[in-house]
Amino acid sequence: MTVAPKREDYDVVVIGAGPAGLAAAATSAEAGLSTLLLDENVGPGGQVFRAIASTPVTDRNQLGADYWAGADLVQSLRASSAEVIHRAIVWSLDRNLEIAVSIGGASAFVKAKRVILATGALERPFPIPGWTLPGVMTAGAAQTMLKSSALVPDGRTVIAGQGPLLWLLAAQILRLDGRIDRILDTTERGNYFAALPHAFAFLTSPYFAKGLSMMREVKAKVQVVSGVTELSASGDGQLASVSYVAGGKRETIPVDLLLLHQGVVPNVNLAMSAGVEHRWDDLQLCWSPVLDASGNSTIPGIAIAGDGAGIGGASAAVVRGRIAALAAVEALSPAAAAKLPAMATLRSDLAKAERGRVFLDTLFRPAPQFRIPSGETIVCRCEEVTAKDVLDSVAIGATGPNQLKAYRRTGMGPCQGRLCGLTVTELMAQARGKTPQEIGYYRLRAPVKPITLAELAAVPKSEADVKAVVRG
Amino acid sequence: MFKRSEQDKRPPVKIFVDGVAVAARQGDTVSAALLASGCDARRATAVSGAPRLPYCMMGVCFDCLVTIDGVGNRQGCLVPVAEGMQIEIQKGKREIGK
Numbered sequence: 001m002t003v004a005p006k007r008e009d010y011d012v013v014v015i016g017a018g019p020a021g022l023a024a025a026a027t028s029a030e031a032g033l034s035t036l037l038l039d040e041n042v043g044p045g046g047q048v049f050r051a052i053a054s055t056p057v058t059d060r061n062q063l064g065a066d067y068w069a070g071a072d073l074v075q076s077l078r079a080s081s082a083e084v085i086h087r088a089i090v091w092s093l094d095r096n097l098e099i100a101v102s103i104g105g106a107s108a109f110v111k112a113k114r115v116i117l118a119t120g121a122l123e124r125p126f127p128i129p130g131w132t133l134p135g136v137m138t139a140g141a142a143q144t145m146l147k148s149s150a151l152v153p154d155g156r157t158v159i160a161g162q163g164p165l166l167w168l169l170a171a172q173i174l175r176l177d178g179r180i181d182r183i184l185d186t187t188e189r190g191n192y193f194a195a196l197p198h199a200f201a202f203l204t205s206p207y208f209a210k211g212l213s214m215m216r217e218v219k220a221k222v223q224v225v226s227g228v229t230e231l232s233a234s235g236d237g238q239l240a241s242v243s244y245v246a247g248g249k250r251e252t253i254p255v256d257l258l259l260l261h262q263g264v265v266p267n268v269n270l271a272m273s274a275g276v277e278h279r280w281d282d283l284q285l286c287w288s289p290v291l292d293a294s295g296n297s298t299i300p301g302i303a304i305a306g307d308g309a310g311i312g313g314a315s316a317a318v319v320r321g322r323i324a325a326l327a328a329v330e331a332l333s334p335a336a337a338a339k340l341p342a343m344a345t346l347r348s349d350l351a352k353a354e355r356g357r358v359f360l361d362t363l364f365r366p367a368p369q370f371r372i373p374s375g376e377t378i379v380c381r382c383e384e385v386t387a388k389d390v391l392d393s394v395a396i397g398a399t400g401p402n403q404l405k406a407y408r409r410t411g412m413g414p415c416q417g418r419l420c421g422l423t424v425t426e427l428m429a430q431a432r433g434k435t436p437q438e439i440g441y442y443r444l445r446a447p448v449k450p451i452t453l454a455e456l457a458a459v460p461k462s463e464a465d466v467k468a469v470v471r472g
Numbered sequence: 473m474f475k476r477s478e479q480d481k482r483p484p485v486k487i488f489v490d491g492v493a494v495a496a497r498q499g500d501t502v503s504a505a506l507l508a509s510g511c512d513a514r515r516a517t518a519v520s521g522a523p524r525l526p527y528c529m530m531g532v533c534f535d536c537l538v539t540i541d542g543v544g545n546r547q548g549c550l551v552p553v554a555e556g557m558q559i560e561i562q563k564g565k566r567e568i569g570k
Contacts (some may be wrong), residue, residue, distance in 0.1 A: 040502070040531055042552050054499050087550070122532045132535075134514050134525035135473065141529035144549075145474060149497065149504045155476035176477045237514070237523045257473050267532070307512055312549040381527070382534060384519045414534040414545070419527075450545070 004108045006083055007100070010036045013112035015090050015270065018046020018304040019314045020306025021118030022073040023321030029082035031329040031336040036110060037077070038088040040102055044074045046120050046306075047140065047278055048314040051148035060119070062175040063147065064168075066210075073318065088269075091445035093117075093274040097301045102451050107459050114301050114328040117271050118321060121264035121307035124366065125423050126161065127373040129232035131260065132381055139169045139261035152178025158242050160184035160231055163364040164211060170218040181279060183251065184228040184244055186240050186262065188367045205356030205358045209310030216441025222463070229369065232400070233258050258419075262366040266308045269416060273444040275299055280437040283361050284311055285371065287441055290347035293347070294327035295320055303327060311361070322346055372426050379427065380420040382413020387427060394431045401425060401442045414450050417442045474507050487557040502548035502559060503529060503536040516563040538562055544570040547549070 002294040012022045012028040016037035025037040045052040049070025057063055077084065079443075085103060092100035097112045123138045130136065139159060145151040152173050157180050159170055165185070173180055195202075202208055219222070230245040243252040265286035268278060277298040278287040290312040295303040305324040306317035310436075323346045373387040373425060385408045390398075393407040401417075401424050404410050410424055411417035421442055429439040482497040489511055496505035503526045506513035514523040515537060526536035529549045529552035536548040541558050546558075 007497060040550060042499075042550075051499070056482050056497075056499070057477065058479065116511065123528065132522065132524060132527075134523050137526065141527065145504050145507065145530040149500050149508065150477035150480040151474040151508050155473050176479075178475075374548050382519075384517065414537070415532060418532040423532060434554065440547065 002450050003085070004106070005036055005085065005110050006312050007034065007036075008109070009111050010034045011112070011332050012036070012114045012116060012325070013038065013110060014116045014118055015039075015093070015099075016046060016118035016120055016306070016308075017044040017084070017086070018039070018118060018120045018306060018319035019048055019070065019073065019317035020120070020308075020324075021046065021116070022070075022077050024116045024118060024305055024325040025082040025084070025320045026073070026076040026080045027322050027325035027340065028328055030079035031325075031340060032335060033329060033332055033336070035082040036112075037082050037084045038090055038099070039084070039086050040089055042045045042086055044077065044084070045070055047144070048143055048347050049073070055147050057176065059146065063172060067147075079394060089449045090270060091449045091451055093270055093302070094446070095275055095299050100228055100262070100446070102455060104450070106179065107455055108449065109146060112301070114303065114334055116295075116328065117302065117304045117308055118317075118322070118326045119267045119270050119308045120317075121311060122267045123261060124263050124265045124371075125419050126260040126370060127377055127379055127387075127423050128260070128370065129377050130234050130239070132378050133233055133235050133255060134237070134240045136233050136260065137233065137256045139166055139259045139428075140264075142259050146172055146176065146178075150176065152176045153178050153257050153259075156181050157257045157259065157302070158184060158253070158255050158454075159259045159261070160186060160228065160242070160244075162260040162366065163261055164207070164360065165264070166261045167211065167214045167218055169259070169261070170222065171214045172356060174218065174221055180222045181255070183222055183224045184227045184231065184242075184246075185224060185226040186367060186370060187226070187364065189227060191363050191365055194365075195359050195363040198362055200430040202356035202359035206434065207356045207360065220256065226322040229367075231370070239372045262370055263364055264307065264311055265422060266310060267418070268308070269444055269448045270419060271297065271302070271304055271308065271442070273448050274302060276302060276304070278441070280435065281310065283358070283365070285426075287309075288367055294343075295324035296327065312354055312357060316350060316357070319346055320348040320355050323350065371423065372430055373423065379423050380408070380410040381407040381412065382415050382419070384422075385410050390424060390427050394428060398428070400428060400439050402440070404428070405442070411442045416444065416448060483562060485553050485555050487497045487553050487555075487559060489559045490561060498553075500553050501529075502538060502540060502546075502553055502557070504549070505553050506538075506548065506559070513561055515561055518565040521564060539570060540570060547562040
């Protein structure tokens with residue numbers, strides 16, 4: 001599995017083997033383009049279809065039909081001529097479409113005529129007091145363990161937050177005889193009214209019936225507390241209890257495992273480091289790349305598909321992957337494009353897949369208190385910087401996330417801002433009375449994943465490379 | 473914190489955590505195997521020495537950093553277990569030469 005790419009040049013390089021990347025790579029390869037798919041994980045699937053080719057959870061009802069839809073995508077990819085490399089860590093992409101990838105501890109370089117980024121989403125930071133304690137994890141983390149290793153919670157477990165994934169995870173844990181003691185729903189009551197105007201599209205989308213039956217399934221077995229505020233976790237070196245306010249009453253319960261979730265946001269690191277322009281999305285409260293209708297970014301040759309292009313869910317991601325691949329085929333091999341489904345068909349598929357999304361985004365828009373922490377709550381997990389530290393820096397002159405690095409090293413740890421970036425932007429925006437767009441984001445640079453100096457030093461160098469840095 | 477579902481029929485893989493033999497399953501990541509093992513897998517952070525366990529399990533948070541077969545700062549959630557693998561819980565910064 002851990003072999004270097006077979007060639008130095010490809011027509012299309014797809015990064016990420018989730019729904020969008022699988023669909024894009026298969027489409028591109030079927031059209032006869034030389035296609036390389038690079039993926040960080042052990043097997044295909046990304047997060048939604050994680051471990052689709054290897055999961056020990058073989059009873060299809062437990063993970064559900066939406067999960068197993070991923071098997072067809074993997075089959076199409078495997079039937080195609082696309083070259084696929086897993087456990088491949090892409091650490092650089094530049095505007096010349098040169099890609100550096102670390103495979104088995106050695107770096108390789110490939111050049112593409114088109115790059116399709118399908119780096120997907122990550123869970124929105126959930127910075128509450130105590131969120132760094134051992135025993136506090138994301139809901140997605142628990143789902144990853146469930147899908148890839150059939151592991152389920154068996155201690156006292158609380159799930160807190162909001163959004164479709166939370167209910168899906170709860171249903172899956174219960175189906176596998178795992179334990180959930182309580183679900184703390186943090187959805188703000190006002191969101192229900194705000195979402196109402198978008199209800200028709202949602203009611204007529206496939207999300208509605210599925211979501212309703214899942215919530216019923218979970219509520220029949222688990223106590224659900226709604227309108228939860230002031231959530232915090234505490235313990236001495238290990239999670240011991242969770243505290244919250246609901247219905248005007250504070251409650252503290254002993255807990256072994258707390259699973260947090262308040263939606264997902266685009267994983268922007270690679271795209272931003274390549275120089276792709278991003279804008280603040282006021283509805284989804286995150287950075288989204290500036291794209292045309294085919295997913296082309298502001299850097300010629302780089303397209304973005306899937307949740308990395310703005311959160312749309314798995315079905316939309318598959319279609320966006322096909323659209324980005326079709327655009328690449330149209331550009332590189334127009335004759336082959338004629339044999340693929342027409343762009344108009346794909347765009348109408350996408351509209352169908354995105355139906356109901358605005359309702360979900362509005363209903364599950366996380367509350368300010370769970371996005372913008374205060375006091376001693378940790379913002380940057382890597383460098384252990386608190387909200388108070390950030391605000392103190394603002395008070396003495398830090399103007400934005402990049403200046404803050406010099407004051408506090410926020411975003412300079414190994415996660416490179418993935419777990420603090422949105423919080424820092426919103427916190428500084430609020431403190432300075434500016435919009436997140438005005439405050440901006442970290443200037444991200446390669447390597448976007450840490451690699452060792454030894455690996456960098458072992459990279460083959462041309463004479464010109466050496467001359468560029470050696471005097472005389 | 474976590475238990476294995478009975479339907480999991482994957483073959484066992486023996487790994488060592490700080491020298492102690494631990495039963496994992498083929499296809500587990502190092503982090504999943506550690507969390508399933510019941511052993512104290514808390515690392516200590518490089519900055520304050522605070523105890524941490526994996527948070528995201530998908531390669532973004534770096535709270536799963538661990539020494540694997542003598543190499544420090546590996547993301548345990550992205551590395552599959554292998555027979556005889558030597559895991560060391562990382563306390564503090566990665567050491568030079570490790």
